[in-house]
Amino acid sequence: MSTDTIHTSKPQNFISKKYLVLSISLSVATMAGVIWYTYTPGVLDHLALKRLPGLGIAVVVSFLRVWFSAAKIRFLSEKTIGWFASFRIMLAWDFTSAVTPSTIGGAPMATYAMTKEGLKLGSATAIILYGVLLDQIWFATAIPILLIAGAFYEVVPPEIGLVGEASMVLLYIGLLSYASLLAYGVLVNPAAIKKVVLVIFRLPFLRKYKDKVAEEAENLEVYAHQLKEKPPSFLLKAFFLSTMSWVCRIALATIVVLSLLPAPEVLSVLRSLAMNLAFLVVPTPGGSGGVEGLFVLFQGPLIARQSFIGLAVFLWRIISYYITIALGMMATTWYINRSVVENSNSDD
Incomplete structure (x- = not known):
């Protein structure tokens, strides 16, 4: 999708009812x-009441994940975006990510939302790129942790077999390669991103957007240079916010499991980290169907009572997915209503 398309599209164009229904249906069915x-x-009858308050902690941790993500967006915008706007952007991003295939994600909606909150398109795109880079740096940090821990714990369940282990290795290699390329483009040579964008928009079916994209690519390069010139403390603080968001996401599965039954805490956290990396390549909208299966595969063997596995999956998805869909739908509806009002005013 071109940047020009993002700029002029209505927010509802980034959402497919078909994908929304498919995402929820796959999740419920699984x-x-x-x-x-x-x-x-x-x-x-086997539930221990003294453990159930852990579910309340899980809800708090889920909201903390959103807070850290919103704080990262606000920080990268150098506080030109307010707190409420940052939460709206993050929730709309989460929602569209949850109801679109992983190859599309919520970035187009987040970019659109930022432009509606007053940012230039080039700046919004650069913030998205920088945010993605921070995530990739986190992945690149997490992978050695998993590899070292694998010498002491069965991080990758033996149930996945040789093919599963090979897939995880390929995933690690892919994430590290992508992180390296993105870091080079954003932190070392921002002009390279501009060149890649301009080359892509020389394609026949995208050529009509070339002039507009060239202007926005220039803005993107300028903002990327500004980010590049920031002191190391800026990168470290932004990385801290990104890391805390991922820590909350990873801790959530373990907290839900421990709210039901005792389990090996360290192994559960390590497997949660591994399965969250695996979620990145699940092709269904929001990963629905696949992420539930991966939860069962990674966390299921750690749950002493097999009959609690289904309950754990259900509670985890309610807290991590369905609450996000509900809040994200509200945020996205806000942008849709705003777009309708703006269009009606322009027609007057």
Whole structure:
């Protein structure tokens, strides 16, 4: 999608009802299947009431993840975006990521939202790129942790077999390669990003957007240079906010599991980290269907009572996914209503 298209599109153009229905249907169907195969009558009698407050902690941690992500957006915009706007952008980004294939993601919606909050398109695009870079740096940091921990713990469940282990290795290599290229483009040679963008928009079906894209690519390069010239403390603080967001995301699965039954805490956290990396390549909208399966594969063997696996998946997805969809839908609706008002005013 061109930057010109992002600038002029309506926010609802980034959302597909088909993908929304597919995402929720796959999630519900997978959870129902897991519950069907693992549930045994009377399982709820084994719940330890003293552990259930952990679910409240899980909800708080889920909101903290959103807060850290919003804080990162506000920080990268050098506080030109207010707190409420940062939360709206982040929730709309989460929502569109949850209901679109992983190859599309929520970046177009986040870029659009930033322009509606007053940022220039080039600056918004650069912030998205910088935010993605911070995530990639986090992945590049997490991978050695998993590799070292693998010498002491079964981080990758033996149930996934040789093909699964090979897939995880390829995923690690891919993430490290992408992080290196993105770091070079954003931190070392911002002009390279501009050149790549201009080359892409020389393609026949994109050529009509070339002039507009050239202007925005110039803005992107200027802002990328500004970010590049920031002191190391700027990068470190932004990386801290990005890291805390991911720590909250990773801790969530372990907190839910421990809210039901005792489990090996360190191994659960390590497996949560590994499965969150695996989520990145699940091709379905929002990863629905695949992420539930990966949760069962990575966390299921750590849950002492098999009949609790379905309950754990259900609670985890409610807290990490369905709450996000509800809040994100509200934020996205705000942008849709604003777009409608602006269009009606322009027609008058």
